[in-house]
Amino acid sequence: xxxxxxxxxxxxxxxxxxxxxxGSNQYVGNWAGVTVEKKEGFIxxxxxxxxxxxxxxxxxxxxxxxxxxxxxxxGNVDVIINIVDASSLDRNLYLTxxxxxxxxxxxxxxxxxxxxxxxxxxxxxxxxxQKLGVKIIPIVASKGTGIxxxxxxxxxxxxxxxxxxxxxxxxxxxxxxxxxxLLKSVTNKKNEDRVSISExxxxxxxxxxxxxxxxxxxxxxxFMFTFxxxxxxxxxxxxxxxxxxxxxxxxxxxxxNSPWFSSLLIDGIIGGVGSVVVFLPVILALFLGISxxxxxxxxxxxxxxxxxxxxxMGLSGKAFIPLIVGFGCSVPAIMSARTLxxxxxxxLTALLVPxxxxxxxxxxxxxFASVFFPGKETLVVFSLYLMGIGLAFGIGILFxxxxxxxxxxxxxxxxxxxxxxxxxxLLIHTWEKGKGxxxxxxxxxxxISVIVWFLSNFNTTGMIDINSSFLAAIGKFINPVFIPLGxxxxxxxxxLLTGLMAKEVVVGTxxxxxxxxxxxxxxxxxxxLSAFSFLTFVLLYTPCVSVIATMKKEYGNKxxxxxLSYQLVLAWIVxxxxxxxxxxxxG
Amino acid sequence: MEFxxxxxxxxxxxxxxxxxxxxxxxxxxxxxxxxxxxxxxxEIKPSIKNNNNNQ
Numbered sequence: 001x002x003x004x005x006x007x008x009x010x011x012x013x014x015x016x017x018x019x020x021x022x023g024s025n026q027y028v029g030n031w032a033g034v035t036v037e038k039k040e041g042f043i044x045x046x047x048x049x050x051x052x053x054x055x056x057x058x059x060x061x062x063x064x065x066x067x068x069x070x071x072x073x074x075g076n077v078d079v080i081i082n083i084v085d086a087s088s089l090d091r092n093l094y095l096t097x098x099x100x101x102x103x104x105x106x107x108x109x110x111x112x113x114x115x116x117x118x119x120x121x122x123x124x125x126x127x128x129x130q131k132l133g134v135k136i137i138p139i140v141a142s143k144g145t146g147i148x149x150x151x152x153x154x155x156x157x158x159x160x161x162x163x164x165x166x167x168x169x170x171x172x173x174x175x176x177x178x179x180x181x182l183l184k185s186v187t188n189k190k191n192e193d194r195v196s197i198s199e200x201x202x203x204x205x206x207x208x209x210x211x212x213x214x215x216x217x218x219x220x221x222x223f224m225f226t227f228x229x230x231x232x233x234x235x236x237x238x239x240x241x242x243x244x245x246x247x248x249x250x251x252x253x254x255x256x257n258s259p260w261f262s263s264l265l266i267d268g269i270i271g272g273v274g275s276v277v278v279f280l281p282v283i284l285a286l287f288l289g290i291s292x293x294x295x296x297x298x299x300x301x302x303x304x305x306x307x308x309x310x311x312x313m314g315l316s317g318k319a320f321i322p323l324i325v326g327f328g329c330s331v332p333a334i335m336s337a338r339t340l341x342x343x344x345x346x347x348l349t350a351l352l353v354p355x356x357x358x359x360x361x362x363x364x365x366x367x368f369a370s371v372f373f374p375g376k377e378t379l380v381v382f383s384l385y386l387m388g389i390g391l392a393f394g395i396g397i398l399f400x401x402x403x404x405x406x407x408x409x410x411x412x413x414x415x416x417x418x419x420x421x422x423x424x425x426l427l428i429h430t431w432e433k434g435k436g437x438x439x440x441x442x443x444x445x446x447x448i449s450v451i452v453w454f455l456s457n458f459n460t461t462g463m464i465d466i467n468s469s470f471l472a473a474i475g476k477f478i479n480p481v482f483i484p485l486g487x488x489x490x491x492x493x494x495x496l497l498t499g500l501m502a503k504e505v506v507v508g509t510x511x512x513x514x515x516x517x518x519x520x521x522x523x524x525x526x527x528x529l530s531a532f533s534f535l536t537f538v539l540l541y542t543p544c545v546s547v548i549a550t551m552k553k554e555y556g557n558k559x560x561x562x563x564l565s566y567q568l569v570l571a572w573i574v575x576x577x578x579x580x581x582x583x584x585x586x587g
Numbered sequence: 588m589e590f591x592x593x594x595x596x597x598x599x600x601x602x603x604x605x606x607x608x609x610x611x612x613x614x615x616x617x618x619x620x621x622x623x624x625x626x627x628x629x630e631i632k633p634s635i636k637n638n639n640n641n642q
């Protein structure tokens with residue numbers, strides 16, 4: 001069987017070609033000892049296609065590059081399928097020149113030739129093939145054009161089997177100089193001076209002075225959309241439906257049942273799950289906004305402009321992507337830090353990720369902001385997000401100068417063309433978030449609500465007053481820790497404790513203990529200042545058990561314990577400062 | 588009847604909590620989709636959503 005390694009830069013249509021070539025006859029597996037995924041598929045059980053991670057070069061900076069290099073050296077590769085973006089040959093051919101050094105036959109698949117033509121690029125395939133000593137096949141993978149040519153070429157072994165001109169260069173500069181000369185001789189560009197719309201937009205978006213205000217302005221607009229215009233008003237509407245209509249209706253329906261039975265359904269399940277579910281519109285609105293930024297192509301620019309700031313805290317701009325993922329969920333964010341080049345980068349990023357406010361904290365923010373800061377919800381939540389970013393920045397600098405001293409590494413990122421996001425893609429991505437939230441509500445939030453209800457209504461003597469319950473005993477035990485932070489009550493302590501399972505559970509637990517109508521009850525237990533201190537603690541303390549487990553899995557016990565401890569200490573210190581300095585200022 | 592309903596709810600809640608703790612201990616983020624069919628993969632590689640490259 002012939003083994004073909006499929007290689008190319010990220011985002012050039014590699015997976016599309018792989019799927020088109022192998023059809024459904026494929027499986028996904030992991031290589032032992034490495035964290036990067038590869039795929040293997042077959043053509044007519046004669047050709048094995050190994051889909052390697054997308055890389056820019058063979059410089060072994062990153063795991064993906066190491067994995068690919070090792071496979072080409074030791075994987076009995078018969079032929080390399082190098083897929084390139086025909087409209088960006090100047091950048092893509094860098095990898096090709098490095099692949100030539102392996103002295104294996106190469107099929108150079110020029111994808112997106114339609115885009116190249118639309119940009120006025122005319123490529124002389126025959127001449128390029130001769131000069132590089134490779135077989136060239138132009139395709140449009142997304143439309144299926146040229147796929148059969150690639151298949152035929154592989155099945156008939158119709159590729160150049162002897163590598164006549166192995167390319168060797170001293171350095172990057174020499175390689176790019178060669179590529180420039182090569183392209184001048186094999187391509188002809190019409191409308192050379194034409195500036196694309198993306199380039200025009202980039203002149204503004206990437207401008208040194210405008211870039212940062214524009215980035216934070218975009219984020220602020222998303223928060224306005226979430227907390228002032230759409231998400232929060234809809235959440236308030238759902239909350240009033242729940243508390244003013246559904247709960248009285250259910251209470252009437254259960255009037256003839258035992259008090260403990262109706263209490264389980266109304267206080268336990270509706271109070272716990274219902275008080276969280278009403279925040280679904282907030283989650284949907286925020287992720288609709290973030291998906292819009294991602295799909296439009298702006299997020300890649302954000303990573304690019306953040307490079308300078310990230311370097312100050314010892315990270316490359318690439319680390320911005322895991323941090324952005326952290327706004328969704330810390331677990332995949334910590335895992336996505338795998339793509340970073342150095343181990344120190346990965347560890348430092350993984351430690352900072354939990355400071356990015358994940359979506360599970362949103363219901364807590366939305367609830368407290370609407371109760372204690374009406375009309376200023378956007379500002380309060382935005383300030384919490386900024387506090388997370390600011391602290392990540394400060395802690396990053398601290399760790400960089402103490403625990404993770406290291407050299408800086410280069411950062412390369414793809415800047416895709418700007419496009420108007422497709423509504424379908426936006427809705428799918430947003431719905432995935434909503435679906436995950438609802439699933440959580442139906443599982444973990446439901447189960448904890450029932451257990452919290454049980455523990456708050458019973459002790460060894462049977463059903464009792466809540467203040468004499470098991471839960472009250474546990475809450476009172478940990479309560480003294482929170483006295484200096486201004487929100488000490490055993491109920492709040494329990495909410496923070498159960499919040500270790502998932503942050504939404506903080507609201508669910510309060511819904512069970514205080515009752516589903518939290519808007520009216522919470523002002524009895526918090527002042528606006530202590531509420532903000534509480535929100536700060538929720539922002540900064542350990543996100544959930546999954547995050548600790550992921551840290552342990554990725555970086556071992558020591559890192560997991562360190563991450564857990566530093567976040568708890570940081571949360572306590574910052575909340576303490578906010579409450580006490582705030583108390584002095586407010587008199 | 589009430590006892591049966593409550594019994595079912597409490598047992599179900601206990602089972603869900605147990606299986607969630609088990610999942611979370613293995614690093615599952617608890618989003619409900621499972622790690623094998625992870626919907627977060629699109630976030631890990633956000634660029635896969637944009638097919639047209641520029642620079």
